[in-house]
Amino acid sequence: MTATQTPSPGTTETPSPGETHRPLRADARRNRERILESARQVFAECGADAQIDDVARHARVGVGTVYRHFPTKEALMVELVRQQFRLFADRAREALEELEDDDASFTALEAVMRRNAETTASDAALRYVLTAAGQHIWDQARDEQQDLMSATEELLGRARSAGKVRADARSSDVGMLMCGVCSTMGRIAPGFDWRRHLELAIDTLRPR
Amino acid sequence: MTATQTPSPGTTETPSPGETHRPLRADARRNRERILESARQVFAECGADAQIDDVARHARVGVGTVYRHFPTKEALMVELVRQQFRLFADRAREALEELEDDDASFTALEAVMRRNAETTASDAALRYVLTAAGQHIWDQARDEQQDLMSATEELLGRARSAGKVRADARSSDVGMLMCGVCSTMGRIAPGFDWRRHLELAIDTLRPR
């Protein structure tokens, strides 16, 4: 289930290949989308204790339909995480494609980080899965993570060779730092401000 | 449905002077400690969805006893977190007292950060609260947070005047960074390593 498959990045709709998936009927696919979208909203509102029934109701679909598409509540959350990682990977690759000059690579990385942070900030569901979701959920999104990592690594490599990041920076550092930033997003405490946290994180990556 | 009850035992160490707390009977106090300790262990094992029954069993106490001391599961977690914050604040103050020379202040801060991180790494309950799902609980430990913050601020001030930290460093930065580090503690992902994350965080605070 891990290494063999080409992770077909960015194709949100195409469900993880490798298994025989006769393409979904048009309405089924539409339902799938609706469910995912609803899940995102409902989790955003209710956090962990969102109920499948709520998701179903929000998607105007019976619970059974949700379960037809996602055998488990967890599976649904996993898919949410995967989608997000795919999106982030896409952004990284996009940045890479548009990158004309290694000197701009760090700026590009920064931009991606900022954009991803904004996305996360406005999506409580995402924040929830990134910070609170159990490890087992992360584990099931390993492929997407790796894809994201390697896209990031590439960007980082370019920056490194241009001397724009600290020499020991790794893509996993970017991941950890971003996780950290996201973890302070909901927090209300005097002085807490995730945008500042983000700037600190970006700063951390800079060469000394 | 009836009336007030459970006089909210409050903090063990500092018996919050606002309310009349006749000191707990010796055995009650012992039980309270046992419950708290058990809670910490059980939550560490099972995460947030540990059950009160398990806590009670682990403490060799009836469920009712747990509820006599903590009217709610949440209340129990809140107390756990408060204790932890108090511990952290104590450490900061301790460091402050032992500090002989402003030049050592950053080293002292570092040491405190490392120690706190280790503590958190082995306390899943605390980690949970630092999570999106734990928002609610975090909010109820405001006083302890502020206390921690101000202790940190003092330490930071000393370091700042000795030029050992970046000039714009604030205690809330330390808080955010530490939250960030802790948020990666549970994560198993290629390259993820909270100790490295911690070093990055400490680095971030250094003057450039």
Added chain:
Amino acid sequence: MTATQTPSPGTTETPSPGETHRPLRADARRNRERILESARQVFAECGADAQIDDVARHARVGVGTVYRHFPTKEALMVELVRQQFRLFADRAREALEELEDDDASFTALEAVMRRNAETTASDAALRYVLTAAGQHIWDQARDEQQDLMSATEELLGRARSAGKVRADARSSDVGMLMCGVCSTMGRIAPGFDWRRHLELAIDTLRPR
């Protein structure tokens, strides 16, 4: 914590036209009936402290099903009361329809009172809710009460104009007297006999 749910199935017979009640699926309706019937029996046996679990078991239904139909134990009891008031109102109206002559009106009222008393006597659950159930349960059956009252009032009006009842008799008197009679039904004490009490009550209504 989440959102609305359980669309409050409402009255079985008269699907209270205010809300959109798509009629229950055949099996659901059957279950609903079964639950209500079981509740009646279980409450009859155990009085107030009948447990929902028992009702469910008696109806050969999962607890969840009971709660799907009645969001609360109280709601279940309320429905029981409502049903009964509806039955009584129906009887009053029936009597009214069959009434050919105002002179027979008091006899008709008497008959209804006797019939209702017999019904209550043989239904401990009903007795329980009529006498012991908290006011808030009664409150939620206000509509049915009023309906019953007005049906009674009509019957009483006819009797009044025929001079067959005391001039100051009101339908609420009938209600109070009947409640009184029912309250002595379970009582075991020398000389206590609800049928005699009922005769006294009927007598009370007679013109002097």
Added chain:
Amino acid sequence: MTATQTPSPGTTETPSPGETHRPLRADARRNRERILESARQVFAECGADAQIDDVARHARVGVGTVYRHFPTKEALMVELVRQQFRLFADRAREALEELEDDDASFTALEAVMRRNAETTASDAALRYVLTAAGQHIWDQARDEQQDLMSATEELLGRARSAGKVRADARSSDVGMLMCGVCSTMGRIAPGFDWRRHLELAIDTLRPR
């Protein structure tokens, strides 16, 4: 436990004789009174589901003390009811003693009924017992009931021989009617008014 003992009417303080009761120590007796009084008040406020803890708190006594005096919650309620019945019997006998002329006997009965009704109206505990749910408790106050009945019978006999009540009136009728009146005391419903109910009941006893 039933017939042998002379029910020592009116002596509220002296606990049911027949068993060896070394007289309570002065403070114990005081406590007993306080508990009983508190129970009355607490039950009045919270109905049957008042908690022993509340009673204890109200009496400024530990729960243990309550249990020392009354082995069971039920036992406490039973005693409450007994006291009440004793009080009612006392009133009847008092009326009897003060009665100078048989012609005044019905007026005296009326007065007793009114007074008892008022008392009951402000005693939810007693009312609870008159309810289907209180059957159990009622049964344990048989002796006091009988005493009350016979006192009532005497009063009624005088009235009967003076032709002031309906010829077939029995003391159990008075009991049933009073139970009936009391059963409407808690009820709030349009037109319900126990004082009117009481007048109807008194009327019922009048000769036609």
Added chain:
DNA sequence: AATGAATGAGGTTTCATTCAT
């Protein structure tokens, strides 16, 4: 393929009663 009713294990909490202090 979709629906939503049914399921029931399992969770939190309450409270009459016991028992150590």
Added chain:
DNA sequence: AATGAATGAAACCTCATTCAT
């Protein structure tokens, strides 16, 4: 004799999942 902390069975209710329609 008094206290109130401890007990734990049992109550109510939830919600992920299954299954008949």
